[in-house]
Each structure stands twice: as structure tokens, then as C-alpha cells.
Amino acid sequence: MDFQLLQKLNAERAARRAVIHVTGVDDDDEQLVLEQDQISGELGEAVVKAFNSGKSSMVEIAGRKTFLNVYLPPARIVVIGAVHISQALAPMAKLAGFDVRVIDPRGAFATEARFADVDLVAEWPDEALETSPLDAYTALAALTHDPKIDDFPLQAAIDAQCFYIGALGSRKTHASRVARLVEAGKSEAEIGRISAPIGLDIGAASPSEIAVAILADIIQALRKRKAVAQ
Amino acid sequence: MSDVEDIQDPLSIAEKWKDEGRDVAIATVVQTWGSAPRPVGSHLVIDGEGNFEGSVSGGCVEGAVISEALDVIGAGKPKMLEFGVADETAWRVGLSCGGKISVYVERLV
Structure with a gap:
């Protein structure tokens, strides 16, 4: 060579x-x-x-x-929101072999104490994603419910053709999210790529169970639709 | 799922070694038949002193690949190596899992 x-x-x-x-x-x-x-x-x-x-x-x-x-680039997961579910999702995803990054501008949530050994970025998603952009080998899970925090990365994930895009929130929350994304010029097909309610339907109730459902959803997207490096 | 910056990444190590002025050979699994310990595309990198990083099997044939790699570094010509139960060297080095692999060894120039 x-x-x-x-x-x-x-x-x-x-x-x-x-x-x-x-x-x-x-x-x-x-x-x-x-x-x-x-x-x-x-x-x-x-x-x-x-x-x-x-x-x-x-x-x-x-x-x-x-x-x-x-x-191919190794698969990674970018989680928006240093919330309770993320505290379970980050270590689980790491065990399953993913690189994981958690982004949350809210200092009270994004603390070392809550996320020991996790790649945690206490910045707004637009800043954090400028430094390290999303790509087709990245899954995005938006978990804050807060449009101010979640909407930008969801649009960025659509543009970057992330292999998985998921957003937490009730059907009602998602309906208003869809309206905002349409307003922002996203097509029906693009918006349809968002897994919402997020996660496989396994009846998950607790934050940890929801983390399992999200991780399973991501693995399904990875293995059934798009190849990524082992 | 290692990061490419990872210290264990064979191709990053090959680049670093070459930068340091060492002779380097790269061995790559190019074909597998049956049960094989490492997938096609896996790398083992070897320097002129016989230091190595990475793997092409579960440790079964690395020794043989390293000595062939030293020949390749010396001669400069790439080699295709085959290991497996059907191989005549199976009694010496082979894959206990019963599979067969082809390993391409080339010098970094």
C-alpha cells in the first residue's frame, strides 16, 4: 500500500x-x-x-x-437532552457498542454527577452540532420535549440523513412538532422518517424501559436499513 | 466499534510507525470460508522488528503471518497466504474453528 x-x-x-x-x-x-x-x-x-x-x-x-x-464510519448516537431516560440510554448504548454523545444546554441537567463517563456537551445543539456535525452513520434521539432545544437538531438530522431520527413526546406534542417542521419547509416524507412516539412499542413505562425501547429501535434501523461499520 | 483515533486502530498505527521511519507491512483478511474468527477486511500491521498490532484471526495464525510479513518487507513483493484445515500447513498453524482464510500481505511504501 x-x-x-x-x-x-x-x-x-x-x-x-x-x-x-x-x-x-x-x-x-x-x-x-x-x-x-x-x-x-x-x-x-x-x-x-x-x-x-x-x-x-x-x-x-x-x-x-x-x-x-x-x-464505514462507526455508528454513533447523539442524544438531545440530559434527562432521566438519557441517564439509562447512554450506558446501555455504550454496552451495545455505540459511540454516544449527550447534548443539553441546561446546566442543571448536564452535570458530570448525573452523567459520569459519558461524552456530555453542555451547549445549545446548534453550537454542539457545528463542532461535530451529524451524518448518515449517526442516530439522533431528541428527548427534551422542548421545541427550543429539540427542533433544530431534528431538522439537522433530516438534512444529514441520519440513519435514525426519533423524538420523544405524546401524539399531541408530535402533531405540533410536525406543524412546525412543515412550516420550516420539511417534506412529508422527511418528517415521516421521525420515529414518534420514540422507541419500539414494547409497552415501556419507566425511563430505563423507554431507553431499551429507543435502543432497540435504533438497532433495528441500523441492521435492517443501513449498514454501518462494526 | 473503535474510534479511528483509537490507539488500537491498526491503520493509524501503521501510519504512525511509517512516520517514525519504521518498515511496515499490512496484512488483510481478503477472503473467508466457513467459520472464521475475524471478518474480511480485518488488519494486522507488522514492523521490521516483528512488532505487531491488530489481528487476522483469534491468535491462531498471527505468528506465521508475522514471519511472512518480514519476508514481504525484505523483498517488497506482496504475498497471498492461505490458512485452513485443508491447507498442508494445518498441522503446524491452522484454524481450530475449521474455517479457511486468505490473508494478503503487502509492504507500506
Whole structure:
């Protein structure tokens, strides 16, 4: 492998962009392919398939053995609201293998004491998401019920095509949320991507049970719809 | 689900080693048949002294891959290695899980 190519590969991975390293194993030639690259022919078809499945594999391109190594960003969960449910959701999600970040501008909620060992950001979501933007390999769970805090990240999650978007709140709360999102120019299909009421319907009652329902919902979205790195 | 900045990330380590002026080889699982301990795409990185990070199996064939990697660093030519119960080296190094893997070893240049 060429060293400059490795540096580029590592930089793309660090920036959370999907990338494929293509190696012709018989004659040791190689290239990097990014998702936006337009490649024609057999190789083009193979890389599109590999980006979609997230699976690395050996393929035949024009009769030559070619290895496609797919690097997808690891899945992460951004939780809006350092609330009671988040206190259960953050450690559970970590156990299940996700990177987790909790964002809440309210200092009384976002405390170290309530969220030991959790990546906690006590900033408004617009500031926090500017530093570390959402992407297609991120799930967003908006849990504050407060439009001032939840609405911006929900719109940002739609724009970033997060693999999962969920919002806590009763049907009534969600109906007014939908009206605000329509007002903000979001389409019906985009708004329809929001899981609300949030979580799989398992009759969850306590904050911890709701956290289980949300995590299960996220895992379902991850495994059944969109591939992300292990 | 390790972060790419993670100290254990083999490709980040390969980059760091090369920056330090070390010779580096990268071994990658390119095919698996049956039960295999590490998925296709997994990396083991090796330096010229035989130091290594990452894995291509559960520790079953790493020793053999490392010694082949030292040859690859010396000769500069990549190698395709095969390990498995059907392999003639199975009595020496092999996969106790009964699977078979192909490992591509190349020098970082």
C-alpha cells in the first residue's frame, strides 16, 4: 500500500466519511474510492454494492481478482437532552457498542454527577452540532420535549440523513412538532422518517424501559436499513 | 466499534510507525470460508522488528503471518497466504474453528 494513500484513507476515516480501498491483488495496483466518486463499468457497480452493504469482499473485475475493503464510519448516537431516560440510554448504548454523545444546554441537567463517563456537551445543539456535525452513520434521539432545544437538531438530522431520527413526546406534542417542521419547509416524507412516539412499542413505562425501547429501535434501523461499520 | 483515533486502530498505527521511519507491512483478511474468527477486511500491521498490532484471526495464525510479513518487507513483493484445515500447513498453524482464510500481505511504501 502506498503511504500517501494510507494517510488519505486514515484522514477520510477520521472525518467519518465512507471510503473503499480497491486492490488488484494479482498486480498490486490500488486506488481509493469515495462515495461521491462516479466510476463506470464493473468496478462502478461493485463499489456501489459495497458501499450499500458495508461488506468487504473479493470480486472479479475484467477477469482480475480485486479486493474491495469497505471502511464505514462507526455508528454513533447523539442524544438531545440530559434527562432521566438519557441517564439509562447512554450506558446501555455504550454496552451495545455505540459511540454516544449527550447534548443539553441546561446546566442543571448536564452535570458530570448525573452523567459520569459519558461524552456530555453542555451547549445549545446548534453550537454542539457545528463542532461535530451529524451524518448518515449517526442516530439522533431528541428527548427534551422542548421545541427550543429539540427542533433544530431534528431538522439537522433530516438534512444529514441520519440513519435514525426519533423524538420523544405524546401524539399531541408530535402533531405540533410536525406543524412546525412543515412550516420550516420539511417534506412529508422527511418528517415521516421521525420515529414518534420514540422507541419500539414494547409497552415501556419507566425511563430505563423507554431507553431499551429507543435502543432497540435504533438497532433495528441500523441492521435492517443501513449498514454501518462494526 | 473503535474510534479511528483509537490507539488500537491498526491503520493509524501503521501510519504512525511509517512516520517514525519504521518498515511496515499490512496484512488483510481478503477472503473467508466457513467459520472464521475475524471478518474480511480485518488488519494486522507488522514492523521490521516483528512488532505487531491488530489481528487476522483469534491468535491462531498471527505468528506465521508475522514471519511472512518480514519476508514481504525484505523483498517488497506482496504475498497471498492461505490458512485452513485443508491447507498442508494445518498441522503446524491452522484454524481450530475449521474455517479457511486468505490473508494478503503487502509492504507500506
